[in-house]
Amino acid sequence: xxxxxxxxxxxxxxxxxxxxxxxxxxxxxxxxxxxxxxxxxxxxxxxxxxxxxxxxxxxxxxxxxxxxxxxxxxxxxxxxxxxxxxxxxxxxxxxxxxxxxxxxxxxxxxxxxxxxxxxxxxxxxxxxxxxxxxxxxxxxxxxxxxxxxxxxxxxxxxxxxxxxxxxxxxxxxxxxxxxxxxxxxxxxxxxxxxxxxxxxxxxxxxxxxxxxxxxxxxxxxxxxxxxxxxxxxxxxxxxxxxxxxxxxxxxxxxxxxxxxxxxxxxxxxxxxxxxxxxxxxxxxxxxxxxxxxxxxxxxxxxxxxxxxxxxxxxxxxxxxxxxxxxxxxxxxxxxxxxxxxxxxxxxxxxxxxxxxxxxxxxxxxxxxxxxxxxxxxxxxxxxxxxxxxxxxxxxxxxxxxxxxxxxxxxxxxxxxxxxxxxxxxxxxxxxxxxxxxxxxxxxxxxxxxxxxxxxxxxxxxxxxxxxxxxxxxxxxxxxxxxxxxxxxxxxxxxxxxxxxxxxxxxxxxxxxxxxxxxxxxxxxxxxxxxxxxx
Numbered sequence: 001x002x003x004x005x006x007x008x009x010x011x012x013x014x015x016x017x018x019x020x021x022x023x024x025x026x027x028x029x030x031x032x033x034x035x036x037x038x039x040x041x042x043x044x045x046x047x048x049x050x051x052x053x054x055x056x057x058x059x060x061x062x063x064x065x066x067x068x069x070x071x072x073x074x075x076x077x078x079x080x081x082x083x084x085x086x087x088x089x090x091x092x093x094x095x096x097x098x099x100x101x102x103x104x105x106x107x108x109x110x111x112x113x114x115x116x117x118x119x120x121x122x123x124x125x126x127x128x129x130x131x132x133x134x135x136x137x138x139x140x141x142x143x144x145x146x147x148x149x150x151x152x153x154x155x156x157x158x159x160x161x162x163x164x165x166x167x168x169x170x171x172x173x174x175x176x177x178x179x180x181x182x183x184x185x186x187x188x189x190x191x192x193x194x195x196x197x198x199x200x201x202x203x204x205x206x207x208x209x210x211x212x213x214x215x216x217x218x219x220x221x222x223x224x225x226x227x228x229x230x231x232x233x234x235x236x237x238x239x240x241x242x243x244x245x246x247x248x249x250x251x252x253x254x255x256x257x258x259x260x261x262x263x264x265x266x267x268x269x270x271x272x273x274x275x276x277x278x279x280x281x282x283x284x285x286x287x288x289x290x291x292x293x294x295x296x297x298x299x300x301x302x303x304x305x306x307x308x309x310x311x312x313x314x315x316x317x318x319x320x321x322x323x324x325x326x327x328x329x330x331x332x333x334x335x336x337x338x339x340x341x342x343x344x345x346x347x348x349x350x351x352x353x354x355x356x357x358x359x360x361x362x363x364x365x366x367x368x369x370x371x372x373x374x375x376x377x378x379x380x381x382x383x384x385x386x387x388x389x390x391x392x393x394x395x396x397x398x399x400x401x402x403x404x405x406x407x408x409x410x411x412x413x414x415x416x417x418x419x420x421x422x423x424x425x426x427x428x429x430x431x432x433x434x435x436x437x438x439x440x441x442x443x444x445x446x447x448x449x450x451x452x453x454x455x456x457x458x459x460x461x462x463x464x465x466x467x468x469x470x471x472x473x474x475x476x477x478x479x480x481x482x483x484x485x486x487x488x489x490x491x492x493x494x495x496x497x498x499x500x501x502x503x504x505x506x507x508x509x510x511x512x513x514x515x516x517x518x519x520x521x522x523x524x525x526x527x528x529x530x531x532x533x534x
Contacts, residue, residue: 026292027054027074027312028333029265032061033319036336040067043316046338047073050346056264056312058118060101069108076113076264076312077101079139084117084128087135094138095145102153103146111153114139115198115264119160121179132157133185140193154195157186158264161201167246169229170236170303174253187256196262196310197251201243203287204268204278204327211277215239220283221290234302240266240291245303266291267314270341272327279327281342288313288333289344 028050030043037043044067047055056076057064068075079087079097086093102111116136120129140155161167163183165176175183190197203219217224219239226237236242244261251259268287272279291311300307318332318341332341340346 025053025074025308025310026051026295027056027076027310028052029056029058029312029315030064031058031315031317031319031322032064033321034317034336035321037317038336038338040064042338044068044071044073046334047071047316049348051348052346054112054310054312055316056115062101062105065101065105065109065111068110069105072110074110074112076115077111078115078118079135081117081120081123081128084120084131084135087116087138088131089134091138091141094135095142098139098142098146098148102143102148106148106153113154113156113195114143115156115158117157119158119200121163121182122160129179129182132182133189136186136189140189151194154193156190156195156198156262158198158200161199161243163199164246164250167243169231170242170245171229171231171234171249173246173249175250180254184254187251187254187259190259191256194260196260197247197256198262198264199247200265201240201247201263202266203239203243206239206243207278208276216278216283219278220286221294222286229302232303236302238294240294241301244309245301248301248303261309263309263311265312265314267331269327269330271330273325276325276327279330285342285344292344 028047038046040061040063043064047068048071052073054074054076055068056078058078059080060077065075065077083097087097102114105111116139117128117132120132136155136157140149143149143153143155163175163179165174167173187197189195207215207219214224216222218227218237221238221240224237226235227242228235234245236245244263247261248257251257251261268284269276269279270281270284291313295309295311298306298308300309313333315331315333317334317336318329320329322328333344333346335341
C-alpha cells in the first residue's frame with residue numbers, strides 16, 4: 001500500500017513538472033524611439049509588477065540594461081542594422097561590441113539573446129543580407145571568447161513575415177527563392193547553436209487585406225467558423241496560429257523542422273489613421289488579452305500541438321517619434337505615466353483563466369487530435385474545468401504530425417492532467433479512510449463518496465529598423481507593399497497587395513459538455529494550466 005502511494009506521488013509530481021515546463025514565457029518589446037518615456041529605473045519596476053518574464057530591446061542602451069539587473073527578467077538585446085557590416089568584416093569589432101554591451105552587465109542583467117539586425121530582408125539590400133551570417137558568427141565567436149557561449153547567450157536575427165513566398169494555406173508556405181541561400185545558412189547556424197528563428201507575425205496587418213467581420217473575429221481569437229487547410233485538413237480558429245504554422249511549414253520544407261520559433265513581435269494598435277481598419281481600443285484589448293490566454297493554455301498550434309513559443313508583445317510604450325502611419329505610434333500597453341492604456345490583466349494578481357474569449361460557455365468545439373482545442377474561459381475557483389478527451393473517432397485521428405519530434409504533446413499533457421486528478425482523488429480517499437472513525441459504517445462512507453461525485457459532475461535600433469513588416473503577407477506600412485507571389489517592383493513606391501482568402505469552413509462544430517470538478521480555491525498563478533486538487 002505504501003509503495004503504491006509513493007509511486008503515485010512520484011507520478012503526480014512528474015506530471016506537474018511537465019505541466020509547468022509547458023507554459024510559455026511572455027515577453028514585451030521595449031522601444032526607445034520617443035521623447036517622453038519614463039526613466040529606465042521606473043520601467044524596470046513596472047516590468048517587475050507585471051507577468052512579463054522577458055523583455056526585448058532594439059539596441060543595447062546601458063541605462064536600460066543596468067536598470068534590469070537583478071530583476072530576474074530575461075533580456076534580448078540588439079545589434080543595429082548599421083552595425084552588421086562592421087560585425088561581419090571585423091572580428092575585433094565583434095569582440096569589442098560584446099565586451100562593451102554584454103560583459104559588464106552579465107549575469108546580473110540576465111541577457112539571453114543577441115538579435116543581430118532587425119528585419120533586414122525587408123529592405124531588399126542583398127549586400128547587407130549577405131553580411132548577416134558572418135556578423136552572427138563573429139558575435140558568437142566573441143561570446144565564446146568571453147566564456148559566454150555554450151548556450152548562456154544565444155545569437156540570432158529577426159525576420160519579417162514577407163520572407164515567406166506564400167502562407168495561405170499554412171501547409172504550403174515556403175521561403176522566397178531569392179532568400180533561400182541566405183536563409184539556409186542562417187538556419188544552419190540556428191540549428192547548430194540552438195538559437196531560435198525569430199519572426200514578427202501581425203494578424204492586424206493581415207486583416208487590412210480582408211476586412212470581413214468573420215476575419216476580424218478570426219484575428220482576435222473570438223468566435224468564428226474557423227478555416228480548414230485543405231492540404232493538412234487541420235482546422236485553424238485564429239490567424240496567429242495560421243501565421244506561426246506557415247513559418248513551421250517553411251522551416252520544414254528546408255529541412256529545419258527542429259529549429260525553434262520565437263515570436264519577436266506581435267500586437268494590435270489601439271488607434272490609427274482613418275484607413276486603418278480595426279485599430280481600436282476594444283480590438284487591441286481583445287487581441288492581446290486573448291493571445292495571452294491562448295499562450296497560457298499551452299495548446300500550441302494545430303500543426304504543433306503543445307509546442308511552447310516565446311512570444312514578445314509589441315509594445316511596452318508608444319513611441320511617439322516613429323515615422324509611418326498612425327498605428328505605428330499606438331501599440332503601447334502602458335502610457336509614459338506608467339498607467340495602463342487598457343487593461344489586459346498584466347498585473348501579477350490577474351487570473352488569466354478569466355478572458356474575453358468568446359463564446360463564454362461551458363462547451364467547446366471538438367477538434368481533431370492534431371489540432372489543439374481553442375481555450376475557453378474557465379470559471380473562477382472553486383470550479384476548475386477539466387480538458388475533454390479527444391476520441392479516436394474524431395475526423396483527423398489519422399493525421400501525421402510532420403513535427404512529431406517535439407517532446408511536448410497535447411496528448412501527453414492531457415494524460416498528465418488526468419493522472420494528476422486521479423492521484424489527487426486517490427490521496428483524498430486515503431485520507432478520508434485513515435481519519436474516519438472506526439465505528440463509522442461502511443455504507444456511510446460509500447454514501448459520502450457518491451455524494452461528492454454527484455456534486456462535481458457538472459458545472460512582444462534604428463528607427464528604420466524597427467518599422468515592422470507584419471501580417472500573414474508580411475506587410476510593412478513604411479516599406480513598399482509586397483505581393484508574395486511575385487518579386488517586389490522596386491520602381492513603385494506603392495503596389496496593391498493581393499491575398500487569396502483562406503477557405504472558410506462552414507461546417508458546424510460539434511460540442512460536448514466538459515466535466516467540472518468543484519474544488520477548494522487553490523493558487524495556480526504562473527504554475528500549472530489545469531492543476532486540480534480535489
